[in-house]
Amino acid sequence: MHKPILIENARIIDPASNTDMRGAVLIENDRIADITQGAVDGGPDAARRIDAKGMVLAPGLIDMRVFTGEPGHEYRETLQSAGRAAAAGGVTSIVVMPDTQPVIDDGALVEFIARHAEATTCVNVLPSASITKGTGGQDLTEFGLLREAGAVCFTEGRSSIQSTAVLRAAMIYANNFDVPIVHLPAEASLVSDGVMNAGALATFRGLKGIPTEAETIPLDRDLQLALMTGARYHAAQISTARSAELAKFYKRRSNAISVGASINNLCLNENDVGSYRTFFKLSPPLRSEDDRLALVDALKRGVVDVIHSDHDPQDTEVKRQPFADAAVGAIGLETLLAAALRLVHSGDLDLTTVLRAMTSRPAEILGLDAGRIAKGAPADLCLFDPDYPWLVEEATIRSRSRNTTFENARMSGKVMMTIVGGKTVFEEDAFA
Amino acid sequence: MARRQPDPSDSPKGSFLPFRHRHLLGIAQLNQQEIIDLLDRAEAMIPISRQRKTLPNLAGKTQINLFFENSTRTQASFEIAGKRLGATVMNMAVRTSSVAKGETLVDTAATLNAMQPDAIVVRHGSSGAVELLSQKVECAVLNAGDGAHEHPTQALLDALTIRRHKGRLNGLTVAICGDIANSRVARSNLILLGAMRARTRVIAPKSLLPRGVDQMASEVFTDMRKGLEGADVVMMLRLQNERASGKLIPSVREYYKFYGLDAEKLSHANADALVMHPGPMNRGVEIDPAIADGPQSVITQQVEMGVAVRMAVLDALLNKDADDA
Numbered sequence: 001m002h003k004p005i006l007i008e009n010a011r012i013i014d015p016a017s018n019t020d021m022r023g024a025v026l027i028e029n030d031r032i033a034d035i036t037q038g039a040v041d042g043g044p045d046a047a048r049r050i051d052a053k054g055m056v057l058a059p060g061l062i063d064m065r066v067f068t069g070e071p072g073h074e075y076r077e078t079l080q081s082a083g084r085a086a087a088a089g090g091v092t093s094i095v096v097m098p099d100t101q102p103v104i105d106d107g108a109l110v111e112f113i114a115r116h117a118e119a120t121t122c123v124n125v126l127p128s129a130s131i132t133k134g135t136g137g138q139d140l141t142e143f144g145l146l147r148e149a150g151a152v153c154f155t156e157g158r159s160s161i162q163s164t165a166v167l168r169a170a171m172i173y174a175n176n177f178d179v180p181i182v183h184l185p186a187e188a189s190l191v192s193d194g195v196m197n198a199g200a201l202a203t204f205r206g207l208k209g210i211p212t213e214a215e216t217i218p219l220d221r222d223l224q225l226a227l228m229t230g231a232r233y234h235a236a237q238i239s240t241a242r243s244a245e246l247a248k249f250y251k252r253r254s255n256a257i258s259v260g261a262s263i264n265n266l267c268l269n270e271n272d273v274g275s276y277r278t279f280f281k282l283s284p285p286l287r288s289e290d291d292r293l294a295l296v297d298a299l300k301r302g303v304v305d306v307i308h309s310d311h312d313p314q315d316t317e318v319k320r321q322p323f324a325d326a327a328v329g330a331i332g333l334e335t336l337l338a339a340a341l342r343l344v345h346s347g348d349l350d351l352t353t354v355l356r357a358m359t360s361r362p363a364e365i366l367g368l369d370a371g372r373i374a375k376g377a378p379a380d381l382c383l384f385d386p387d388y389p390w391l392v393e394e395a396t397i398r399s400r401s402r403n404t405t406f407e408n409a410r411m412s413g414k415v416m417m418t419i420v421g422g423k424t425v426f427e428e429d430a431f432a
Numbered sequence: 433m434a435r436r437q438p439d440p441s442d443s444p445k446g447s448f449l450p451f452r453h454r455h456l457l458g459i460a461q462l463n464q465q466e467i468i469d470l471l472d473r474a475e476a477m478i479p480i481s482r483q484r485k486t487l488p489n490l491a492g493k494t495q496i497n498l499f500f501e502n503s504t505r506t507q508a509s510f511e512i513a514g515k516r517l518g519a520t521v522m523n524m525a526v527r528t529s530s531v532a533k534g535e536t537l538v539d540t541a542a543t544l545n546a547m548q549p550d551a552i553v554v555r556h557g558s559s560g561a562v563e564l565l566s567q568k569v570e571c572a573v574l575n576a577g578d579g580a581h582e583h584p585t586q587a588l589l590d591a592l593t594i595r596r597h598k599g600r601l602n603g604l605t606v607a608i609c610g611d612i613a614n615s616r617v618a619r620s621n622l623i624l625l626g627a628m629r630a631r632t633r634v635i636a637p638k639s640l641l642p643r644g645v646d647q648m649a650s651e652v653f654t655d656m657r658k659g660l661e662g663a664d665v666v667m668m669l670r671l672q673n674e675r676a677s678g679k680l681i682p683s684v685r686e687y688y689k690f691y692g693l694d695a696e697k698l699s700h701a702n703a704d705a706l707v708m709h710p711g712p713m714n715r716g717v718e719i720d721p722a723i724a725d726g727p728q729s730v731i732t733q734q735v736e737m738g739v740a741v742r743m744a745v746l747d748a749l750l751n752k753d754a755d756d757a
C-alpha cells in the first residue's frame with residue numbers, strides 16, 4: 001500500500017461530470033478516497049500533501065492507439081519504455097495495437113501482453129486483438145475467447161480491411177460479444193503508392209499523393225455497415241473535412257459510432273512535411289490546413305470523440321530514407337497533452353473538451369472503469385501545469401525511438417505528476 | 433544565332449557571380465540572377481567543348497558519378513563535362529534491388545564521403561533522395577535527377593538551347609507536353625521558366641496531370657492543338673510504356689492520336705517554334721520521327737548544350753577560388 005496522497009489547491013477538471021472547480025483530491029490505496037471543493041481542513045496526517053496551486057488535476061489520459069515494438073521489434077519500443085513515455089505524458093492507460101510480430105490474434109498472446117505489462121510497465125496496458133487472423137483481412141479471429149482473455153477492442157492496427165464482406169461479418173459477429181470494432185478506413189487501391197496528401201505540395205515535391213477519397217469512400221462504407229449491423233464502431237483515425245461531415249451524418253443516426261483523430265492531424269498539416277521530413281510521413285497523411293481546421297471544429301462539436309497519440313516508434317534505420325521509402329509513423333505519448341494544449345492556447349477549444357477526448361470518451365467507448373475523477377474511482381490521475389514552457393528535445397525523449405513530429409517544438413503546458421492506481425509513476429524534476 | 437546580350441568577358445574565367453550554394457539539388461534553390469549566371473557560364477563553355485579542349489579548372493579534383501537509375505546519356509554527359517575541366521571522374525555502377533535501395537543510399541553516402549571526393553553526381557529513383565544524400569557528405573552534390581522531383585541540369589540545358597535560338601526566355605510561350613505527373617524534367621523546367629518569366633503551358637490527358645499543377649504552370653490544356661496555339665517552344669516528354677498499357681492511358685495508338693507531336697499538331701504552334709525532347713525518345717509514341725528529325729527540332733543541340741551546362745555547374749560548384757580571385 002502506498003502512502004495516501006492529498007493534492008490540494010488544484011483546478012480539478014473532470015469532463016465526465018462536467019466538473020471544473022478548485023479543490024483537493026485525496027488518494028488512498030489505489031482509489032480516489034475523497035474530493036473536496038475549496039480548501040481542506042486537516043486531512044490524514046500521514047498523507048503526502050501536494051500544493052497544486054496553478055495546476056490542473058485531470059483524470060489520467062487514455063490513449064486508444066499506441067504501437068509498441070513488443071513482441072517482435074523490441075529495439076523500437078518495449079511495453080516498459082512505452083509505459084515510461086506514457087507516464088511522462090500524463091497517460092495512465094494505453095491500448096496497444098495488435099499488429100506486432102506475431103500478430104495478437106490468439107487468446108494466449110493477449111494474456112502474454114497483459115501478464116508481461118503487469119510485470120514491467122508502470123501504466124495500465126490494455127491489449128487489443130486483431131479482427132482477422134494475422135491481420136490478413138480474410139478470416140475472423142475468436143472474438144469471444146479474445147475478449148475473455150482481456151482484449152478491449154478489435155482492430156487491424158495500421159491495416160485496413162479491404163473486403164466489405166469480411167468487415168460486415170466482423171461487425172455482425174462483434175455484436176454477439178458487445179465489443180467495439182476499431183478500424184482505419186483506407187482504400188488500398190487509392191492509397192496505392194502514395195506517400196503524402198495529394199495536392200500541389202506533393203506535386204511540387206514530386207511525391208505520389210494519397211487522395212482524400214482513399215479515406216472518405218471506405219469511411220462511408222464502414223459507417224453504413226455500422227448503422228446496418230448496430231455494431232459498436234470506432235473510426236480509428238479520420239483526417240479530412242469530408243470525413244468529419246460523413247461522421248456527423250451517421251453519428252446522428254447511431255450512438256454506437258465514434259470517431260478518433262490523431263493529435264498529428266489536429267496540430268499539423270501537409271506543409272510540415274517540408275523538405276522530405278520523414279518524421280512527418282504518417283497514416284493517414286497530414287492533410288491541408290482546411291482539413292485540419294475542420295477536424296478541430298469536429299472535435300469542438302463532439303463529432304470527433306477521441307484524440308489519439310497514434311504513437312508509432314520507428315528507428316533511424318527505417319526513417320533515414322528517401323521519403324517514399326521511409327517507414328510511416330511518429331511517436332506521440334510524451335507530447336500528447338502538451339500538443340493538445342496548443343488547441344486550447346490557440347483559443348480553438350476549451351480545456352474540458354480537449355481532456356474529455358482523452359479521458360471519459362475513450363473510457364465510455366471501451367467500457368472502462370477509468371477516465372474520471374470520482375469518489376471510489378481508480379486513482380489514475382494527471383497533474384499538469386497548463387502554461388509551463390518547455391522545449392521538446394530529442395535527448396530527453398523516453399521512447400526508445402526518436403521519431404517525433406515535435407522535435408524542437410516549443411510547448412506550453414507540462415505534466416508534473418502522473419498517478420496510476422494510487423502510485424506515483426512520474427514526477428517532473430522541476431516540480432519535485 | 434541571336435545572343436542574349438553582348439558579353440565583354442566571354443571566357444570561362446570571366447566575371448561571374450560567386451556561386452553561393454554548396455550543392456545543386458534543384459532549380460527551386462536558384463533565383464533568376466543565379467539562373468542567368470549559370471546560363472552565361474555555360475555559354476562560355478560552349479567553345480571549349482566544341483574545340484574539344486580541356487581546361488585545368490578542376491585539375492586534381494575528383495568527381496564521382498553515382499547513378500542508382502540507368503542513364504547512359506546523362507552519365508556520359510557529366511563524365512565528359514568533368515573530364516573537359518580536368519577532373520578525375522569515376523563512375524560508380526550501383527546495382528539496386530528495389531527493396532533495399534534506401535539502405536544502400538545512406539550507406540553508400542558514408543562510404544563515398546570517406547573517399548574524400550570533391551563532387552558527387554547523383555541520380556536516384558526517389559524524390560528527395562539526392563537531398564538526403566547531400567546531408568550525409570561533405571562535398572558538393574549535383575542532382576542528376578531524383579524521382580519525379582527535379583532534374584536541374586536538364587532544365588538549364590533546355591533554357592540555354594532556347595536562349596541561343598530565341599535570344600531570350602522572358603515572354604516566350606513554352607508548351608510542355610506529355611507525362612507531366614511523373615516527370616522531373618517538367619517540374620524543373622516549369623520552375624526555371626517561371627523564374628525567367630516565360631509563359632508556361634502544360635498539355636496532357638487528365639490522367640497524366642498531377643493535382644495542383646495549375647500552381648506550377650501558367651496554363652493547363654488537355655487539348656493539344658489549343659495548347660500549341662502561339663507556342664514558341666514545344667517540349668515533348670517521354671511516355672513510359674508501362675503507363676500506356678491501360679492503367680492511365682488505354683493504348684499507345686490512342687495516346688499518339690491525341691498527344692503525339694505530328695506535323696498537323698505542330699502547325700498550330702508558331703511557324704518558328706522549336707521542338708525539344710529530353711530523350712530518350714519513343715518515336716511514334718510521343719513524337720513523329722519526321723518531326724524529331726525535322727527542321728524545327730533542336731533535340732541534338734540539347735545534348736550538346738548538356739555538356740556545356742554541366743561543365744558550367746561543376747565549375748561553379750568546385751572552382752570557387754577562381755570566383756574569388
